[in-house]
Amino acid sequence: MALRPLLSLALFLALFSLAVRAQDELPPTGKKGKVCVAVVANATTNSMFVEHMTDRLTQSLNQNETEAVKMESPSPTIGKLEPSSQNGQESKEKDCLYILLTRVVDPGQHPLEIPGPKISFGQHPTSVDAADPSSTPMNQDSLRIDFALFRSGRFKPVTDAAVLGHRSNSAADAYETEMGHEANRVTHDINKK
Secondary structure, eight states: OHHHHHHHHHHHHHHHHHHHHHHHHHOTTTTTOOOOEEEEEEEEHHHHHHHHHHHHHHHHHHHHHHHHHHHEEOOOSSSHHHHOOEEHHHHHHHEEEEEEEEEEETTTTTOOOOOEEEEOSSSOOOOTTTOOOSSSOTTTTEEEEEEEEEEEEEEEEEEEEEEEEOOOSOOOTHHHHHHHHHHHHHHHHTOOO
16 A cells, blocks of 8 residues: 555656756757757769858858758768768767758769659649659759758757759859748758757
8 A cells, every 4th residue: 555655656756857867858948949050972973062062051051940961971971861870979069959961963973762752842743654754853954952950969860852953054053042932942951849
């Protein structure tokens, strides 16, 4: 009989400590938490200004009222989009709650790779006609921008998606629009947390 109140007290204390720990993981009320943006990885044979793309992505996040800082550490060029120990260390030094990794991929160079969920803006729907060259993964006009958002210290992504883009004739504004779309998706996902 004396055990029952002790078990109830122990259960209450255990649940209370879990609730306190969960509160410690969330950003303060009214703040979304800072996003550390890793340098965009170029997994294509095309020449790209990844520093410019990274700057544009960081700027777009800040314009969306999501505090973002650029990191020196890169996103991985191969394998899964997961934070490296270098990304994790730098995000701690910069006091970030999130790490954003981005990689540009040419679907024609990686035909067997299974892409994640895609976001397509301002494009015609994919043709179902097998003879239509635009319906093949070898479409020479498109690139895919894979991105993943992680909470610092976690390996399960908050967001894991892709934006379809088209090659630009002007290297100066290459992927400006796609970086903006990525920033909008990341901001949306942070706001719903």
